[in-house]
Amino acid sequence: MSSPLRRGFMKNWYAVEALPIYAIIGSVLVGGAWYLKRLATGPTVVWTKTNPTPWNTIQPDQGTKIVEVNQKFDKGWSREKL
Template identity: 60%
Template sequence: MSNSFTKQFRKHWFAVEATPIYVIIGGVCVGASWYLYRLAMGPTIQWTKSNPTPWNSIKPNQTTKMMTVNHQADGKWSRDSL
């Protein structure tokens, strides 16, 4: 009983027709992980031990964008440490 179940499982799970599906799903998972890592380490957010929540240090009138349209702000945001 166990031997026939194993044969049937391997026959359907490791079928040649299913290989492209595994490659595509694996590529999507790797690509999504890379993109999330890229977003987390980008220049807009700085993750340091001294500033674990960088979004809390921005004051109400500061602008964090390089170019703003129809926005009046008194102060400018600067990235002090890298």
């Protein structure tokens, strides 16, 4: 038999009314983690000390934008290391 303390815990924490709260909190945590990862791996963030100024290695014929409107470049720029 289960104790009254355990029944009270299960009734309050596993109630059907609490499921939307868990879903909202879970989606907020996942969204926050995704956004922080997106910020940390952006093209302006340098994690290594081998090339502290990556903007100096971009050649004039390389495009660095995701969407290039009215511009044609021979090569696209890519970051070699994170």
